[in-house]
Amino acid sequence: MKLAIVGAGPGDPELITMKGAKLLASADLVVYAGSLVNPELLRGLKAEVVDSSSLSLEETTEMMLDALKAGKEVVRLHSGDPSLYGAVLEQMAPLEEAGVEIEVVPGVSSLFATAAALKTQLTLKGVSESLIITRPAGRTLDEDEIAALSRHGSTMAIFLGVDRIGEIVSSLDMPPSTPTAVVYRASWPDQRIILGTIGDIAEKVKEAGIDRSAMILVGDVITRSGFRRSHLYRSRK
Numbered sequence: 001m002k003l004a005i006v007g008a009g010p011g012d013p014e015l016i017t018m019k020g021a022k023l024l025a026s027a028d029l030v031v032y033a034g035s036l037v038n039p040e041l042l043r044g045l046k047a048e049v050v051d052s053s054s055l056s057l058e059e060t061t062e063m064m065l066d067a068l069k070a071g072k073e074v075v076r077l078h079s080g081d082p083s084l085y086g087a088v089l090e091q092m093a094p095l096e097e098a099g100v101e102i103e104v105v106p107g108v109s110s111l112f113a114t115a116a117a118l119k120t121q122l123t124l125k126g127v128s129e130s131l132i133i134t135r136p137a138g139r140t141l142d143e144d145e146i147a148a149l150s151r152h153g154s155t156m157a158i159f160l161g162v163d164r165i166g167e168i169v170s171s172l173d174m175p176p177s178t179p180t181a182v183v184y185r186a187s188w189p190d191q192r193i194i195l196g197t198i199g200d201i202a203e204k205v206k207e208a209g210i211d212r213s214a215m216i217l218v219g220d221v222i223t224r225s226g227f228r229r230s231h232l233y234r235s236r237k
């Protein structure tokens with residue numbers, strides 16, 4: 001019994017890996033993670049296709065295990081890359097206990113689709129060579145590490161937070177002029193980019209009516225300037 005956990009990519013159906021697409025094409029059951037997975041990826045599959053967003057962990061596990069026991073090929077399809085806010089380990093544990101072998105196929109995270117939309121680098125020599133990936137974890141931001149993390153001055157990518165953007169940006173311990181971008185549905189046809197600063201991004205995002213499916217990116221890398229040439233390329237004599 002072998003389950004493939006596959007990263008679907010950020011939205012654009014051409015951004016799934018070839019390996020992921022092959023596994024989807026041969027699967028008998030595909031359990032996918034709701035609206036962040038592009039339905040284009042599911043069209044025309046021979047598999048039975050199930051949206052897991054209304055199912056409990058136990059129901060999802062049982063359904064996949066029953067199919068695997070019946071000799072079916074099963075794919076669990078996650079948005080972006082499964083390793084980021086995908087809750088995959090809690091799915092793997094009971095299946096592994098039941099003797100299922102797991103293969104994880106990485107995907108293009110929405111973080112990378114966000115960088116591509118902004119045509120910038122997340123790490124940029126002389127600007128920020130580190131990247132902090134985080135999300136608002138607690139019910140109140142007092143329980144979060146976002147303020148402490150912001151003191152590093154590195155590029156910050158904040159998942160799952162656009163509905164609380166006002167609270168988030170006011171907790172950042174950075175100058176109000178720090179460039180900030182919100183990318184809604186990066187790589188989808190209705191992708192939108194809102195550019196601003198820590199000081200004004202919340203208002204702009206509210207005006208744009210964006211309250212889900214968006215990445216908050218904070219840092220000078222957004223300006224695409226002020227960098228030093230890297231040593232990756234030799235300079236011509």
Ligand SMILES: C[S@@+](CC[C@H](N)C(=O)[O-])C[C@H]1O[C@@H](n2cnc3c(N)ncnc32)[C@H](O)[C@@H]1O
Nearest residue numbers: 079080081084085109110159160185186214215
């Ligand atoms: C449960 S997490 C899944 C992240 C996913 N594993 C990944 O690597 O992109 C969902 C959050 O990812 C971000 N997200 C997912 N797809 C997105 C997209 N196409 N554009 C911008 N942000 C996206 C949003 O912050 C959203 O709230």
